Amino acid sequence: MTTAGASLRSRYLAYLVPIGAVISALLIGALMLLLLDASPLEGVRAMFQGAFGSWSALASTALKATPLLFVGVGITIAFRANVINIGGEGQMVAGGLLSTVAAIGLPDLPAWVMLPVVLAAGLLGGALWGAVPGALKAYYGVNEILSTIMLNVVAVQLMNFLLRGALIDPGEIERGTRIPQTARLQEGADLPLLFGSGRFHVGPLVAVLAAIGAYVLLWRTPLGYRLRAVGQSVDASRYAGIPVKRTIVVALTLSGAMAGLAGAVLVFGSESHRMVTDGSTAGFTGSAGFNGIVAALFGGLHPLWTIPASFLFGGLLVGGNALQRAVQVPSALILALNGLVVVFVVASDRTRKRLRDLASRVEATATPTSDLPAGVPPPDGGGL
Amino acid sequence: MSRFFTEAVLIGTVASGIRLAVPLLVSSLGEMYGQRSGVLNLGVDGIMLLGAFGGYYVTLQSGNVWLGLLVGIGIGIVLGAASAVISVSLLAEQGISGIGVYLFGLGMSDLLFQRLVGTPRPISSFPKLEIPGLSDIPWAGEMFFRHSVIVYLAFLAVPLSMWVINRTTFGMKIRAVGENPEAADSLGVSVSRVRYATVIIGGTLAGVAGAALAIDLKIFQSNLTNAAGFIAIALVYFGAWRPLGVMGGALLYGFVNSLVLQFKTLDIIPNSWSDIAAMAPAVITILALVLVAQRFRQPAALTKPFLRGR
Numbered sequence: 001m002t003t004a005g006a007s008l009r010s011r012y013l014a015y016l017v018p019i020g021a022v023i024s025a026l027l028i029g030a031l032m033l034l035l036l037d038a039s040p041l042e043g044v045r046a047m048f049q050g051a052f053g054s055w056s057a058l059a060s061t062a063l064k065a066t067p068l069l070f071v072g073v074g075i076t077i078a079f080r081a082n083v084i085n086i087g088g089e090g091q092m093v094a095g096g097l098l099s100t101v102a103a104i105g106l107p108d109l110p111a112w113v114m115l116p117v118v119l120a121a122g123l124l125g126g127a128l129w130g131a132v133p134g135a136l137k138a139y140y141g142v143n144e145i146l147s148t149i150m151l152n153v154v155a156v157q158l159m160n161f162l163l164r165g166a167l168i169d170p171g172e173i174e175r176g177t178r179i180p181q182t183a184r185l186q187e188g189a190d191l192p193l194l195f196g197s198g199r200f201h202v203g204p205l206v207a208v209l210a211a212i213g214a215y216v217l218l219w220r221t222p223l224g225y226r227l228r229a230v231g232q233s234v235d236a237s238r239y240a241g242i243p244v245k246r247t248i249v250v251a252l253t254l255s256g257a258m259a260g261l262a263g264a265v266l267v268f269g270s271e272s273h274r275m276v277t278d279g280s281t282a283g284f285t286g287s288a289g290f291n292g293i294v295a296a297l298f299g300g301l302h303p304l305w306t307i308p309a310s311f312l313f314g315g316l317l318v319g320g321n322a323l324q325r326a327v328q329v330p331s332a333l334i335l336a337l338n339g340l341v342v343v344f345v346v347a348s349d350r351t352r353k354r355l356r357d358l359a360s361r362v363e364a365t366a367t368p369t370s371d372l373p374a375g376v377p378p379p380d381g382g383g384l
Numbered sequence: 385m386s387r388f389f390t391e392a393v394l395i396g397t398v399a400s401g402i403r404l405a406v407p408l409l410v411s412s413l414g415e416m417y418g419q420r421s422g423v424l425n426l427g428v429d430g431i432m433l434l435g436a437f438g439g440y441y442v443t444l445q446s447g448n449v450w451l452g453l454l455v456g457i458g459i460g461i462v463l464g465a466a467s468a469v470i471s472v473s474l475l476a477e478q479g480i481s482g483i484g485v486y487l488f489g490l491g492m493s494d495l496l497f498q499r500l501v502g503t504p505r506p507i508s509s510f511p512k513l514e515i516p517g518l519s520d521i522p523w524a525g526e527m528f529f530r531h532s533v534i535v536y537l538a539f540l541a542v543p544l545s546m547w548v549i550n551r552t553t554f555g556m557k558i559r560a561v562g563e564n565p566e567a568a569d570s571l572g573v574s575v576s577r578v579r580y581a582t583v584i585i586g587g588t589l590a591g592v593a594g595a596a597l598a599i600d601l602k603i604f605q606s607n608l609t610n611a612a613g614f615i616a617i618a619l620v621y622f623g624a625w626r627p628l629g630v631m632g633g634a635l636l637y638g639f640v641n642s643l644v645l646q647f648k649t650l651d652i653i654p655n656s657w658s659d660i661a662a663m664a665p666a667v668i669t670i671l672a673l674v675l676v677a678q679r680f681r682q683p684a685a686l687t688k689p690f691l692r693g694r
Contacts, residue, residue, distance in 0.1 A: 036499060084479035084480065086426075086479070086483065136670075136673070136674060140674045140677050140678065141677040141678070142670075142673045142674055142677045143621065143673070143677075143682075145424070145426070145479050146617065146618050146621055146673055147670060147673060149611075149614045149615075149617065149618060150615075150618050150666050150669050150670045150673070151666075151670070152611065152614070153611060153614070153615065153663075153666040154663055154666045154667060154670075157659045157660070157662050157663035157666070158659075158663065160659040161657070161659035161660050161663070164659065165657075280607060280610065282607060287487075287490075290483060290486070290487055291487075293480065293483055294484075294487070297480065329495070329499070330494065330495045330498040330499060332490075332491045332492070332494035332495040332498065332606070333491060333495050334491065335487055335490055335491025335494070336487070336488050336490075336491030336492040336495060337491070338484075338487050338491070339430070339483075339484045339485060339486065339487030339488030339489070339490070339491060339492075340484065340488055341484070342480065342481065342483055342484025342487060343470055343476075343481055343484035343485065343488070344484075346470075346476040346477050346480045346481045346484065347470050347474040347476045347481065348474075349476070349477070
């Protein structure tokens with residue numbers, strides 16, 4: 001009875017921590033608005049209106065949330081295998097590039113052929129960009145945080161190289177303007193628009209499907225079981241006969257594939273239907289490779305909870321633009337607040353676990369019998 | 385290509401390579417202290433960006449680059465202390481928490497710049513210090529001894545760090561805490577105090593590196609560092625946690641970047657190929673990570689928070 005109570009309490013705590021983190025960050029944001037001589041009330045209203053206040057606002061939010069969700073789902077898969085993927089930015093670029101190459105290289109094809117092909121190319125590009133650090137970690141012991149960071153740097157140079165060279169719009173060379181961007185990519189690859197709107201495409205639906213797919217993969221398939229087992233204990237997994245190294249490679253490959261899909265969706269869902277670079281990764285990704293980490297953390301590293309979490313952070317980003325228009329505070333504020341959310345969530349996470357350990361130790365002295373042997377993680381039904 | 389092999393160009397390339405290595409060298413040396421004590425601080429780039437903005441803004445307002453540098457130091461200390469609270473006291477997952485600090489610095493520096501400055505205005509830069517006598521040596525004088533003060537200070541930090549890490553009691557404590565915090569703790573070394581010190585040193589040097597970068601370039605813009613802080617973290621691994629190795633890595637980046645700039649200005653190679661050249665150090669770093677992972681052992685307690693009695 002007491003353990004059930006404790007687990008219920010810890011479950012409530014688990015939801016309260018990220019929510020508390022966002023509320024704290026927003027309060028700091030309000031304080032900063034005050035310091036910048038802007039009305040926090042007006043700011044919050046503008047943000048809410050801009051993000052959730054109308055159908056068109058909701059559409060913008062869903063579109064903004066899409067890359068966050070893809071990346072967040074990828075982060076979740078990696079994290080469940082105890083692998084940290086900081087390379088979302090580079091994997092998005094790689095996915096965007098390979099899908100762009102596919103669209104340029106292939107002859108004009110009908111949409112029902114072209115669309116799956118470019119999405120698969122994006123997936124593949126990201127997967128490759130994730131498989132490399134995965135293999136380096138599994139077989140050479142290279143810290144994946146470092147290798148994914150460095151591959152972000154490589155990806156941005158590769159993007160600049162290709163978009164200024166091989167992939168550049170021939171028109172840009174004729175005109176001599178040389179803007180590093182592709183020509184308008186073939187129409188067969190355009191993401192289909194929904195609801196008769198001018199810009200709301202199927203991207204958000206694909207992302208939600210990817211999240212559901214990741215959930216099924218992680219909790220309903222043998223591969224998912226292996227991924228989570230490796231995440232719990234490498235030694236125990238090895239003892240159980242799980243190919244640990246291969247599983248680590250798979251974790252980062254799948255993680256990268258998700259980010260790669262995000263890159264493809266950014267290219268073919270863009271209003272200009274081309275890939276453009278301003279010389280930086282953020283110019284293409286909008287920092288979704290990092291902001292997706294925020295969404296995943298907020299979603300408790302669970303693919304399904306990452307769906308509403310991404311929507312919320314997409315809303316914050318869209319609302320940030322409205323904030324800028326309404327009270328003239330740069331939308332960079334939102335990025336700064338996202339950073340605080342990350343800090344608050346991870347800093348409180350450990351503290352929360354310590355409190356819970358303490359509580360369970362106190363309870364364990366009262367009720368020494370437990371139906372699970374020590375050290376065995378409780379069966380996880382998906383956490384929902 | 386022959387245009388490249390002129391005396392002036394070659395000397396200029398080496399000299400600017402040394403100059404460009406400075407922000408990486410300084411921030412990477414700082415990060416090394418934290419990692420030797422077992423703390424991976426991924427927030428370097430965020431601290432650099434805020435240090436860069438602070439240094440730029442104060443120099444712009446006061447016209448005094450040293451005041452700008454001082455503010456960079458101050459910002460570094462504050463953010464270093466904050467990072468220490470997060471990773472040492474609150475035991476946060478180091479692979480993620482630093483990303484939060486990075487996003488905060490990236491957004492905040494951009495916000496402050498847009499709000500307080502708006503359009504980029506150039507500032508004054510560090511004064512040059514020609515070392516008497518040495519600066520007159522042909523070739524070498526111009527390459528090594530006609531730099532701004534900050535360049536000499538940055539390279540002096542290398543032997544200083546070697547001495548601190550290898551020869552002082554503080555350095556011994558850093559290494560002990562990074563290798564075996566339980567043992568250090570049982571011998572009466574305060575693990576958290578040592579880690580606070582190293583993370584604050586790292587933050588300070590990141591702040592200095594950022595301010596030095598902005599003052600050297602005489603400008604600030606959004607995302608000025610362009611991930612230099614992340615490269616600095618990788619360079620600590622590249623250098624196998626040793627000051628000389630870190631310096632080697634920073635110089636590699638400095639020289640390659642300087643070469644790429646020269647190629648661009650002289651129009652020797654097509655513009656787009658310079659992106660491939662700029663990719664070289666990142667690829668070399670990844671290969672070096674593989675080599676280092678085979679040959680050297682990272683500090684045993686790296687990324688592992690320490691909680692007494694666990």
